[in-house]
Amino acid sequence: MASSAGVGILLVVVVVIASLRAFKHSEASAHMRKDTLNTLIYTSDLLSELTDAETGQRGYLLTGNLMFLQPYTALRDNVHSHLQQLQANTLNATAQTHLVKVLPLIDAKLAELAHVIELRRHNDMDTALKVVAEGEGKRLMDLIRAQINAFIAIQEKALAQHEAAFQSSMQQLLAIIIVSGMLMVLFALSFSYFMYRRSQQQLKNAVHLKTRHLLAQQEQMNGQLQQSNLALEGSEEKLAVTLNSIGDGVIATDVEGRVTLLNAVAEQLTGWTQAEAIGRPVGEIFHIIHQDTRQPSAIPIMAALAHGEIQVMTNHTLLIAHDGSECIIADSCAPIRGKNCQVIGAVLVFRDVTKESVAKQAVRDSAALIQAILNTVVDGIITFHACGGIIETVNPTIEKMFGYNAAELIGQNFSLLIPELDEDKCNLCLNFNARGKMHSTGLQQEVAGHRKDGSFFALEIALGEMELSGRRYFTGILRDITARKQAEEALFKANALQNAIFNSATFSSIATDEKGIIQIFNVGAERMLGYKAGDVMNKITPADISDQQEVIARAKTLSAELATLIKPGFETLAFKASRGIEDIYELTYLRKDGSRLPAVVSVTALRCANNKIIGYLLIGTDNTQRKQSEIEQKKLFQRAQLALDAGQLGDWSWDAASNLVTLGGRSAKMYGFPERECVTREQMRALLSTEDADYAGKAWDQALVEHTAYNNEYKINLALGEQRWISMTGCGNYAEDGTILGMTGVMQDISERKYNEAKLHESIATAEKANLAKSEFLSSMSHELRTPLNAILGFSQLLETGNPLPTAAQMIRLQEIIKAGWYLLELINEVLDLSLIESGKLLLSPEPVLLVDALLECVTMIEPQAQQHAITMTLLPFDNTWLITADRTRLKQVLLNLLSNAVKYNSQPGTVEVICAEISPNHIRIAVKDSGAGLPAEKLTQLFQPFNRLGQEHGNEEGTGIGLVVTKKLVELMDGSIGVESTVGEGSVFWVEFVKCEVLPAADHATLPIKWLAPVPEQPALYTLLYVEDNPANLMLIEQIITAYPDICLLSAPDANIGMALARAHTPEVILMDINLPGISGSKALKLLRKDPVTAHIPVIALSANAMPSDIKNGLEAGFFRYLTKPIKINEFMKALDEALKHA
Structure with missing residues (x-):
């Protein structure tokens, strides 16, 4: 007991020490894991702050708003403290190296950001954009990301190690707790067992004395029981003998x-x-x-x-x-x-x-068989008494043959059916031997049968004699030989025809004697083999004109098959037929000219009346086509197998009768079955999920019922948790009556494709999200830029045409302002076009376009620009009826871009030629050839890259570097193509190709430009115009434009609520409505005006900086009379206003 207690105390001490040690290890691992995780969070925050600072710099560059510089300022002030904290928390030497490398890169990036910001503060926009375009900031940012990503990778690896150490420590602590508990339980059990042994020994001593007394009594009872068992064994032995006998x-x-x-x-x-x-x-x-x-x-x-x-x-x-x-x-x-x-x-x-x-059962079956034979045999069977000829029984054939039913015949005289055997004659013929022995009467002859309807027919009768229960009967077998008689007559007529067929058939008929010597060689054989009958009859055997190697091979095959030695020769060809075995085989004949003829030969033994063979008949058909078909079939099979191997496809077939699916080698491997396995559909379905199995089963049944192809993709679950995607296709096999015989098809493992599709969908979703953000940014940027541009260009146009006119110097300055404004608007439009094209949201309206109209309009528009640059433009003659399929507006945009580039980047003086040619019956090429400097080959490869001006950034000509990119994408969206050919020192040729259209345009497109003229009413009238606008500059622009029209009274409102109140009070003829208004938007205000009966009829023109195609479409669908975008063109604005006034 003392030793046990000591062991228990020792165990407790050991367990406590081990537990404390494991707890310390887990606490240290947890602390290191927390530090590493915090380091990763700080690193990610640092990278995010760098990205936000760069984005803020771009926002400040575009807008000049200092709000965008807040991320940059915060990063500049805190970046070094962040890096010091990261270095303090980082113990890994390699990670410290990356932090040391990233510090100068961050300083350089901050310097680059500060430089651009400083340039923007001094309004040096061009230099700032140039610095950004050089890409130094992007390069630094990429290097910073690389170093930080490497640092993060090291920290993530360390985090995983700390996590593993923490889990290991916790597992050790848990194991110690479990082991200590088990040891304590074991100690308690040992102590209890010791106490139990002591009590059991005392109990055994008391029981031993009692047991000895009971044993003495048991011995006495056993003696009595033994005597009883001896008596019982004797009784059982007698019973066993009885049962076994x-x-x-x-x-x-x-x-x-x-x-x-x-x-x-x-x-x-x-x-x-x-x-x-x-x-x-x-x-x-x-x-x-x-x-x-x-x-x-x-x-x-x-x-x-x-x-x-x-x-x-x-x-x-x-x-x-x-x-x-x-x-x-x-x-x-x-x-x-x-x-x-x-x-x-x-x-x-x-x-x-x-x-x-x-x-x-055999007796019953025999009786049933006899009755079935009587009921189904084609001959009539009748029994009647030998004395008197009274009919006893008839079978169903007798009923059908004579037209009587059995009840009508039984009891009648046999002569009723065959009148020529009257009663006396019947008794005479059917004689009886007085000695009582049965014998055949020998009566077998052709007679005339008499039907119930009175008609007669040819009949053959045979009689047999029998005795039943001591009485004599005759059994008559009656056969209707009407058809045979007719056949005999037809046979006589057909002999001549058969001879003609035999001698003119397309198959060969060769008859031999019993030794194989040819006796008959028909015309078909002459045609097929080239021999005349006289060349072979009574001279050779068919084996002599057969391929000897095939004859020898057939002899060996038959010898093995029939266990009889067969010598090569004619015996080889006729052996089976001589034994009465049907024999049809393939054989190659040798023609007279030496060529070979594959044939299918049927051999029949000709026998005489006593069944002795008197010759053989060999019927041969030309097997050339079938052999060629077999070769083609083999080639097709090989090609199909190669196709299966090339496409990594597995073949399978399903048999409807057995419900077994036979899987080819690759198919079985896909399902995890042994190669070339036969399985049930249920075994295959068991590998699918319940949902996939139900869908696949329904698709399978539907394809079989509707006679369509079965095509399905599903996921199977293999052993060890492996999952695999399978694409399965097949077509049903049907009998002529439409019965489903099975299905055959192929399957493919598409797991990798499904994985890639999932990745692709994820990438697409990410790209669409980014594209949406970009579109929203561009839309916002477009709105913010168009609003000030509206004031700039609007007032510039007013000054240009104002009274008094500006001075010459002022006119030059105004024109520069207008030129720069329209250039900036063009840049905005091109960026938006490129964004729409890349996002797939650009809407096109393809239609037949008359090429000559589009080219003349574009050339006319570029002509003034060409004259300013001393460029001669030439439109070479072509067929003015050519039509191409394109979006009219976008086609002109493409042509104007090519013509404008040809003028801008040409030599002065120079030439531009437009050449149209039909390069194929379905395509027309439009080429623009200039006489400029040309482009080297290395620059041609960069031609269609966004914002790449190929070194022209510092030239005199303005450009964005995205015009050709937009042009290329527009051409491709219109199912066209674009290309360029250039020679340095000679010039370049840019060409586009479009699909030629043979359909005339639905309407006559006018080629003359339409100019708006200010209305001069015969009877002056007063119009009221309401302009709802919150921007004072835009309002002032419209006020000055309307000043030139004294018949129009202009009202204005700064928001939608005031505007709607003025509209109800003054009911103006036309309302101009901005979209982005404070409070209620212009679109919502339009809905409210339409609901009010007082203002519902007033046309409302939208005037907004929201210029995305979707904005314009939504505005027109909402009910605006026109949708004009800022900055406005005064002539277009006045044209829309005039149409609205006429509508009012």
Whole structure:
């Protein structure tokens, strides 16, 4: 006890020490994991702050708003403290190296940002944009990201190591706790066991004395029991001899139906030994079923035990032995009763009656067979008395043959059916031997049968004699030979025709004698083999004009097949036919000219009346086409197999009858089955999820019912948790009556494709999100830029045409302002076009466009620019009826860009030629050729890159570097193509190709420009114009434009609420409405005006800086009369206003 207590205390001390140690390790790992995680968070924050600072710099560069510089200022003030904190928290030397490298890069990036910001503050926009375009900032940012990403990778690896160490420490602590608990339990159990042993020893000593007394009493009782057992063994021996000597099986059970005895016969019939059966339920030993239904039958022992009555087994009972063999049995069962007449068991006696049952069934089957033969035989069978000819029986054929039913014939004289055998003649012919022996009368002849309807027909009769129960009968076999008579007559007529066919057939007929010497060689054989009949008849055998190697090979094959030595020669060709075996085989004949003829030969032995062979007939058909088809089929199969291998496809086929799917090697491998496996559809469905299995099953059934191709993709679950995507296709196989025979198809493992598709969808979603953000930014930028541009260009146009006119110097300055303003607007439009094209949201309206109209309009527009640059433009003649399929507006945009570039980057003086040519029946090429400096090959590869001006950034000509990019994308969207050919020192040729259209335009497109003229009403009228606008500059512009029209009164409102109130009070003829208004937007104000009966009729023109195509479309759909974008062109604005006034 003391030692056990000491061991327990020692264990407690060890466990406590180990637990404290494991806890310290886990606490240290947790602390390191937390520090590493914080370091990763600080690093990600630093990278985000750098990105925000760069984005803010771009925003400040575009807008000049100091709000955008807040991220940059915060980064500049805190970046060094962030880096110091990261260095303090970083223990890894490699990670410290990356932090050391990133510090100068961040300083350089901050310097670059500060430089650009400083340039913008001094309004040096061009230099600032140039610095950004050089890409130094992007390069520094990429280097910073690379160093920080490397640092993050190291920290993430360290985080994983700390996490693993923490988990390991926690597992050790848990293991120590579990082990200590088990040791304490083991100690408690040991102590309890020691106490138990002591109490058990005391109990054994007390029990020992009592046991010795009981043993003495037991020995006395055993002597008495032994005498009783000797008497019982004698009785059992007599019973065993009795049971083993009878021929029936005997099974005895107790009252619960458990077997207590089987005799030898029962052992033989059930297949169980008595040792195996004793104690088992009788239903397990005596397994019986119904012979016909194969359903389990009730065991009579159980009924005898339940009711206490004798049970007799019903018929048609099968006993199924232990080894599965079956026998038919007959049995009976009786209950066994004790002294008080209580049922204490049952005994079953049974025997094998299989042979008796089979014999009885054979008798029944024989009778049924005879009756079936009589009912189905094509000949009429009739029995009648030998004396008097009274009809006894007839079969159904007699009824059909003569038109009587059986009741009408039985009891009538046989002469009723055959009048020429009248009663006297019948008695004379059907004589009887007085000695009572049966014999054949020999009566077999052709007679005339007499039908019930009075008609006669040819009949053949044969009579046989029999004796039944001491009485003589005759059996007559009657056959309607009408068809045979007709055939004999037709045969006579057909002999000549058959001879003609034989001699003119397209197949060869070669007849030989019994030795194989050719006796007949028909015209078909002459045509096929090139021999004349005289060349071969009575001279050679068919084997002499056959391929000898094939003859030798066939001899070997037949010798092995029939276990008989067959010599090569004619015997090889006719051996099977001589044995009465049907023989059709392929053989190659050798023509007279030496060429080879593949043939299919059928050989038949010709026999005389006594069945002796007198010759052979060889019918041959030309097998050339079939052989060629087999070769082609083999090639097709090889190509199909190559195609399957090339496409990584597996083949499969399903048999509807067996419901088995045969999988090719690759298909079986996909499903994880052995190669070339046959499985059921259910086995394949088991690998699918429930949803996929249901869908695949429905698609399968639908394809079979609708006679369409089955095409499905689904995921299967293989062993060890592996999942695989399968693409399965197939087509149904049908019988001529439409019965489904099966389906055949191919399958492919598309797991990699599905993985790539998922990645692609993820990438697309990310790109679409980024594209949406870009579109929103561009839309916002467009709105913010167009608003000031509207004032700049609007007032500049007013000054240009104002009264008094500006001075010459002022006009030059105004024109520069207008030129710069329109250039900036063009830049905004091109950026928006490029964004729309890249996002796939650009809407085109393809239509037939008359090429000459579009070119003349564009050339006319570029002509003034060309004259300023001393450029001569030439439009070479072409067919002025050519039509191309394009969006009219975008086509002009493409042509104007090419013509404008040809003028801008040309030599002075120079030339520009426009050449149109039909390069194919379906395509027209438009080429713009200039006489400029040309482009080297290395620059041609960069030609269609966005914002790449190929070194022209410092030239005199303005440009954005995206015009050609937009042009290329527009051409491709209109199903066209674009290209360039350039020679340095000679010039360049830019060309576009479009699809030629043969359909005339739906309407006549006018080619003359339409100019707006200020209305000069015959009777001056006063109009009221309401302008709702919150921007004072825009309002002032419209006020000055309207000043030139004294017949228009202008009202204004700074927001929608005031504007709607003025509209109700003054009911103006036209309303100008800004969209982005404070409070209620212009679109919502339009809806409210339309709901008010007072203002519902007033046309409303939208005047907004929201210039995206979607904005314009939405505005027109909302109900605006026109949608004008800022900055406005005064002539277009006045044209829209005039149309609205006319509408009002």
